[in-house]
Amino acid sequence: xxxQRLAIVDYGMGNIHSVHKALERVSENTDVxxxxxxxxxxxxxxxxxxxxxxxxxxxxxxxxxxxxxxxxEFVKTxxxxxxxxxxxQALMRHSDENGxxxxxxxxxxxxxxxxxxxxxxxLYHELKVPHMGWSCVEQMQAHPLxxxxxxxxxxxxxHSFFAExxxxxxxxxxxxxxIPFVASVTKGNVFATQFHPEKSQRWGLQxxxxxxxxxx
Amino acid sequence: xxxxxxxxxxxxxxxxxxxxxxKFVDIRDAGDPVEVAKRYDEQGADEITxxxxxxxxxxxxxxxxxxxQVASQVFIPxxxxxxxxxxxxxxxxxxxxxxxxxxNTAAVHNPEFVRQASERFGAQCIVVAIDAKKVSAxxxxxxxxxxxxxxxxxxxxxxxxxARKMVELGAGxxxxxxxxxxxxxxxxxxxxxxxxxxxxxxxVIASGGVGNLQHLVDGVKEGKADAVLAASIFHxxxxxxxxxxxxxxxxxxxxxxx
Numbered sequence: 025x026x027x028q029r030l031a032i033v034d035y036g037m038g039n040i041h042s043v044h045k046a047l048e049r050v051s052e053n054t055d056v057x058x059x060x061x062x063x064x065x066x067x068x069x070x071x072x073x074x075x076x077x078x079x080x081x082x083x084x085x086x087x088x089x090x091x092x093x094x095x096x097e098f099v100k101t102x103x104x105x106x107x108x109x110x111x112x113q114a115l116m117r118h119s120d121e122n123g124x125x126x127x128x129x130x131x132x133x134x135x136x137x138x139x140x141x142x143x144x145x146x147l148y149h150e151l152k153v154p155h156m157g158w159s160c161v162e163q164m165q166a167h168p169l170x171x172x173x174x175x176x177x178x179x180x181x182x183h184s185f186f187a188e189x190x191x192x193x194x195x196x197x198x199x200x201x202x203i204p205f206v207a208s209v210t211k212g213n214v215f216a217t218q219f220h221p222e223k224s225q226r227w228g229l230q231x232x233x234x235x236x237x238x239x240x
Numbered sequence: 241x242x243x244x245x246x247x248x249x250x251x252x253x254x255x256x257x258x259x260x261x262x263k264f265v266d267i268r269d270a271g272d273p274v275e276v277a278k279r280y281d282e283q284g285a286d287e288i289t290x291x292x293x294x295x296x297x298x299x300x301x302x303x304x305x306x307x308x309q310v311a312s313q314v315f316i317p318x319x320x321x322x323x324x325x326x327x328x329x330x331x332x333x334x335x336x337x338x339x340x341x342x343x344n345t346a347a348v349h350n351p352e353f354v355r356q357a358s359e360r361f362g363a364q365c366i367v368v369a370i371d372a373k374k375v376s377a378x379x380x381x382x383x384x385x386x387x388x389x390x391x392x393x394x395x396x397x398x399x400x401x402x403a404r405k406m407v408e409l410g411a412g413x414x415x416x417x418x419x420x421x422x423x424x425x426x427x428x429x430x431x432x433x434x435x436x437x438x439x440x441x442x443x444v445i446a447s448g449g450v451g452n453l454q455h456l457v458d459g460v461k462e463g464k465a466d467a468v469l470a471a472s473i474f475h476x477x478x479x480x481x482x483x484x485x486x487x488x489x490x491x492x493x494x495x496x497x498x
Binding site: 040139 | 241242243244245246281286308311312313315316317334335336337338339361362363364365412413441442443444466467496498
């Protein structure tokens with residue numbers, strides 16, 4: 025069996041070490057590389073788009089390296105892409121964070137803040153923000169990345185903003201924190217999670233293992 | 241099913257070795273942070289916190305290697321505290337694989353550091369550790385102040401106001417330790433925990449004083465803590481994390497099963 029190449033997008037933010045180590049742990053016959061080179065991304069067999077931090081820095085970090093174009097190009101190749109946390113949010117159309125930021129628009133939806141939504145719903149101070157810790161994910165459709173993971177398994181989340189989709193066909197997983205929100209979303213060769221599989225112990229590693237074998 | 245309350249074992253690390261003796265029957269090297277972290281992970285710990293108590297600065301780099309090694313083998317959130325004084329310290333720990341850093345004394349000396357760290361790396365990875373001590377008399381309205389140097393040095397800062405200020409500056413979580421209760425094993429300072437939890441919008445981790453599993457339950461139910469941190473009850477093999485979760489579940493608290 026030949027070795028595949030899995031590229032982790034390095035746009036100057038985030039804890040790439042954990043993602044790297046987790047992918048190395050679970051993927052067989054895989055050369056896991058960390059890169060900020062658009063050519064390396066495009067030539068990889070699969071790509072992981074990780075992230076923590078704020079959306080403005082994320083989008084700026086991508087653009088300054090030409091990685092926004094590379095990611096959009098990669099999506100068109102049909103090869104598997106997994107985005108995590110701020111990576112998921114960056115694939116939506118627009119985020120309310122940092123006073124409003126245009127995103128990459130791969131998925132038909134927008135990103136809003138929990139604090140504002142809770143204040144509107146009179147839930148303020150009953151629920152802490154960020155949403156930090158282990159919440160259940162309801163799988164909304166069968167998908168190769170859910171293989172071997174029980175319905176409502178807990179994953180680790182840490183975020184203050186959340187995605188909302190225009191319609192449900194792309195919704196892969198849903199979590200409720202005061203309100204229901206997008207825990208994961210998928211379309212064709214792209215799968216994205218709001219939670220951190222690399223920090224979600226057993227089920228997180230299972231999802232990463234599934235990703236390393238996913239044939240779209 | 242909502243958000244699970246978290247149980248966080250805390251390990252004191254001195255020059256790269258776990259101190260205060262961790263007791264697992266089948267562990268080869270109880271001083272090895274990787275071995276100990278792996279065992280807690282297997283038992284169902286929701287996160288692990290490392291407190292670097294290394295006194296000499298030339299051994300600081302050792303902690304970075306500890307974090308790298310643990311992060312290569314344990315896939316749950318890791319927090320590192322102790323000696324985080326500048327942005328470069330934060331960056332080094334995050335790059336090594338820590339998910340959060342805990343800032344304590346440096347926040348008291350320079351509150352702007354919290355804002356800078358939060359703006360640069362995101363509030364989600366900035367924990368502010370607050371060491372508080374009760375300063376009011378028994379017949380007065382309860383009042384707590386911030387202390388530094390292991391609870392020896394008063395700062396005159398009101399704990400509740402301080403917690404609010406830290407959150408305004410960008411703390412994503414508060415690690416609250418009662419210096420009156422730390423090491424006593426008589427339970428958390430519940431009025432303090434509740435007062436801080438009510439005062440801030442971010443999660444609060446209760447710490448200091450845990451001696452049995454009911455204390456953990458009380459911290460969540462009465463203290464309204466989002467997470468509970470303990471050291472000695474887990475280290476000395478009195479209880480496993482799994483037993484702690486069972487006790488919490490029986491008390492009607494949502495926890496993560498494995």
